[in-house]
Amino acid sequence: xxxxxxxxxxxxxxxxxxxxxxxxxxxxxxxxxxxxxxxxxxxxxxxxxxxxxxxxxxxxxxxxxxxxxxxxxxxxxxxxxxxxxxxxxxxxxxxxxxxxxxxxxxxxxxxxxxxxxxxxxxxxxxxxxxxxxxxxxxxxxxxxxxxxxxxxxxxxxxxxxxxxxxxxxxxxxxxxxxxxxxxxxxxxxxxxxxxxxxxxxxxxxxxxxxxxxxxxxxxxxxxxxxxxxxxxxxxxxxxxxxxxxxxxxxxxxxxxxxxxxxxxxxxxxxxxxxxxxxxxxxxxxxxxxxxxxxxxxxxxxxxxxxxxxxxxxxxxxxxxxxxxxxxxxxxxxxxxxxxxxxxxxxxxxxxxxxxxxxxxxxxxxxxxxxxxxxxxxxxxxxxxxxxxxxxxxxxxxxxxxxxxxxxxxxxxxxx
Numbered sequence: 001x002x003x004x005x006x007x008x009x010x011x012x013x014x015x016x017x018x019x020x021x022x023x024x025x026x027x028x029x030x031x032x033x034x035x036x037x038x039x040x041x042x043x044x045x046x047x048x049x050x051x052x053x054x055x056x057x058x059x060x061x062x063x064x065x066x067x068x069x070x071x072x073x074x075x076x077x078x079x080x081x082x083x084x085x086x087x088x089x090x091x092x093x094x095x096x097x098x099x100x101x102x103x104x105x106x107x108x109x110x111x112x113x114x115x116x117x118x119x120x121x122x123x124x125x126x127x128x129x130x131x132x133x134x135x136x137x138x139x140x141x142x143x144x145x146x147x148x149x150x151x152x153x154x155x156x157x158x159x160x161x162x163x164x165x166x167x168x169x170x171x172x173x174x175x176x177x178x179x180x181x182x183x184x185x186x187x188x189x190x191x192x193x194x195x196x197x198x199x200x201x202x203x204x205x206x207x208x209x210x211x212x213x214x215x216x217x218x219x220x221x222x223x224x225x226x227x228x229x230x231x232x233x234x235x236x237x238x239x240x241x242x243x244x245x246x247x248x249x250x251x252x253x254x255x256x257x258x259x260x261x262x263x264x265x266x267x268x269x270x271x272x273x274x275x276x277x278x279x280x281x282x283x284x285x286x287x288x289x290x291x292x293x294x295x296x297x298x299x300x301x302x303x304x305x306x307x308x309x310x311x312x313x314x315x316x317x318x319x320x321x322x323x324x325x326x327x328x329x330x331x332x333x334x335x336x337x338x339x340x341x342x343x344x345x346x347x348x349x350x351x352x353x354x355x356x357x358x359x360x361x362x363x364x365x366x367x368x369x370x371x372x373x374x375x376x377x378x379x380x381x382x383x384x385x386x387x388x389x390x391x392x393x394x395x396x397x398x399x400x401x402x403x404x405x406x407x408x409x410x411x412x413x414x415x
Contacts, residue, residue, distance in 0.1 A: 017039045035080065070090065107139060235335070241294050257275065259293060260273055262390045267304075276312070306384075307340065
């Protein structure tokens with residue numbers, strides 16, 4: 001949404017629908033990446049990111065944020081099974097980032113990502129203006145030499161600091177951080193920084209003088225730990241999973257199209273869709289599936305949202321067992337349950353209703369009242385307008401065959 005020539009050009013060629021869809025995303029933090037359709041552009045998707053503002057005294061933070069921009073763009077690209085991606089210059093002159101420094105970060109991040117995760121990406125195109133082209137041409141051979149001769153000539157010109165194995169900036173003094181007064185750290189915020197989530201030593205139980213972790217777990221089981229301490233324990237566990245989710249290649253899970261974001265419901269809340277038939281439980285790594293769920297849902301759950309689960313035509317090989325669901329609930333409980341307003345269960349069977357009742361009654365708390373069983377899409381359309389939800393074709397075909405053709409949805413909802 002920032003006013004600059006690149007952004008203006010994208011909006012001009014994509015059309016007014018792009019701005020409408022961007023408003024549904026409700027913002028994007030620096031270093032984050034979000035995706036919309038391409039609309040009138042000659043591209044399936046547009047990935048949006050926010051580059052950092054540059055100040056010399058905060059150079060380290062700016063470098064890390066710019067790295068995150070490119071890294072998250074590419075991560076989204078492989079999650080959506082994109083074969084190619086075009087990258088403009090993320091940090092514009094308006095934000096003051098030195099062009100040559102920014103180009104080094106762009107090239108090395110892309111190079112490292114392709115080395116580690118780029119098997120499915122066929123082409124990366126750097127799209128630049130006349131202003132940036134000379135710098136890009138000068139630095140390209142350093143990271144993408146076309147011959148051994150060019151590689152030898154470029155080696156002396158490569159900066160000494162080229163980041164870690166992912167291209168991420170490394171700050172030696174931050175690799176180990178133990179608090180000066182470890183017993184005095186208190187932070188009840190649920191929105192711990194990414195740095196804490198990435199497992200800095202300063203956030204470890206040892207550095208914070210929190211005592212024996214095994215003893216803490218025993219106290220939890222015995223019901224003797226305070227609510228605040230339990231919440232902190234849960235948040236640390238969730239952040240460990242989130243760290244793994246952001247680091248692993250989850251493109252095979254993304255390709256299943258079993259979990260995705262669509263529009264908003266009648267109350268303006270984000271709608272997330274789960275397609276049961278697209279979950280081949282016996283064939284996939286369920287731990288990676290859990291990581292993917294956390295990765296996709298993390299930024300959704302900070303505001304009110306609803307979930308739609310299509311149980312349509314699922315078989316035994318699509319049913320997640322109770323142990324996995326309990327593990328999922330234990331990891332995301334406090335983080336995801338707070339803003340979940342409704343869980344719409346579409347085309348339930350008698351068995352699925354009984355299983356869900358037992359699970360929400362005896363295994364989890366505070367979820368049963370949010371579950372609504374809907375036998376047809378007409379009922380769903382009283383809560384979510386048809387144009388606001390992307391429904392798989394087989395679900396539409398099944399519902400039309402069982403329940404007859406759809407009528408105009410009512411304007412009010414009884415749910």
